[in-house]
Amino acid sequence: MKLTILGCYAATPRTFTNPTSQILEIKNRLFLIDCGEGTQVQLRKNKIRFSKINHIFISHLHGDHFFGLVGLVSTFTLLNRTTDLHIYGPKGIKEIIKLQLRLSNSWTNYGLFFHELESLESEIVYEDEKVRVQTIPLKHRVYTNGFLFQEKIGERKLNLDAVQNYEINSCYYQKIKNGKDITLEDGRVIENDKLTFDPIPTKSYAFCSDTVYHEAIIPIIAKSTVLYHESTFLQSEENLAKKTLHCTAKEAATIALKANVGQLILGHYSTRYEKIELFKDEAETVFSEVLLADDGKSFEF
Template identity: 50%
Template sequence: MEKFELHILGCGSALPTTRHFSTSQVVNLREKLYMIDCGEGTQLQLRKSRLKFSRLNHIFISHLHGDHCFGLPGLISTFGLLGRTADLHIYSPKGLQEIMGPMLSFFCNGLSYQVIFHEFETKQPSVIYEDRSVTVTTIPLKHRIPCCGFLFEEKALPNHIIREMVDFYQVPVYELNRIKNGADYVTPGGEVIPNSRLTRPSDPPKKYAYCSDTIYKKGIVEQIAGVDLLFHEATFAQSEAARAKETYHTTAEQAALIARDAKVKKLIIGHFSARYEDENILLKEASAVFPETILAKETLCVSL
């Protein structure tokens, strides 16, 4: 099975606490790292999680509130101190380059690498990144400012060769790539060996959905249906539902309703309000609706 892990670096909300760092996560897919949001303290949490800075080339920012992007200047500066040469790509709603440009010019002048900004629209889902391993699509959310979540969809791997069968039929090495990709094998004598006899299917592709700050929005259910893992903000308990609606956030119960209706396999809740010294109240509310719920916490690693 290929590696597909989610690392929680921070799961608090805007007001700092001694319990949580601001929002940030890293997806490790086949040893490539993709960061989602970058609140204060992110680079310290990268160290604690023993994630290699050099494998991080793409950062996805959900929206331009400080608790989701204040960690960027420090991280970019540290990359420079480490002698980075690979380009760093940052994807965000419109405005981040305008904000960051003067800071980078002052604090990070003369970087040994390029920081490349990519802006995306927040009204409709769109593919904003794709490589051989993954496709990243925006999930339009509803917050006080333009905001999107992200859907990470792993690409299917070729079939696995059954070594014993390949040896039995004396398949030449130069035929293996074709067979991995579904071709039958024709022996020198003209016999057709079906692909199903020579290979077994690879593991089904995995999907991870990240839903950042948003009011309860049923409209996302169709897009995230059936994902293996869903992170959904759960800033408040249901007793604060009015406050959640006022600030365009979600309660734990509402996050669980989204997970239930989308028939996801597992739910992680996070972005906790500083008012909760014990987030188990949020876990209890969510689990009552969707039992496969866990609480986010710093340095938590979840394998898909």
């Protein structure tokens, strides 16, 4: 599982920082999460192939999280894209993007599908044989979701020594890897756990931006391998965080601690602060496994 941060700062872009956008690679799938201004340039800088992006998840309709979307959609057309593109985001995103395409006479030459979200409860929005994505309802000034990306449990691993010891024909190997017991010719039933090892442990990634401190998300993100949580402010600006429905680094760490996640990545920093290391220092007073997002930075788990 690999996470590439394209942008992780709040509010307006600067010459050296970009608003929210990131790429998650999981089980050979590539997902774009949010699409602030400058996303195309950051994709180029980080050598991420545009053609691999087939699913885009937009958390909410504040500009620093989606103003780069119509440009990316249009560039796909200029690149002669033919593969379908799926966009998941709040109700209204289809109207916004289609209006811009219509007025600029820039219709796509590929299938463009919108999956508009409006539920206040967590729901599965994408699923295939290897990955499941569900929403994390957040609490912000407009309707907002985070997204939980989960690997599905894979096949069990053959214990070849045990299989050969019982002289089991190879035609049954797939059945065994699927978790089935095997009945031998003499009638003995060999339980699956005697023939296999546990599958590789699954990983999960929870993306939470933007939100006020919101403990309702804890059961959804519990025990996630990695949690990315907004930390717009430091605790010294706690009142401003509450007023704007954002979080402090300490509050993000508290969520990570209560959810018992493996790693916390902080991001969505207010540009009022000169050093993002201050966020890590504050969060580590509550939770020890803290990493800092920064534009162009990649994490592998």
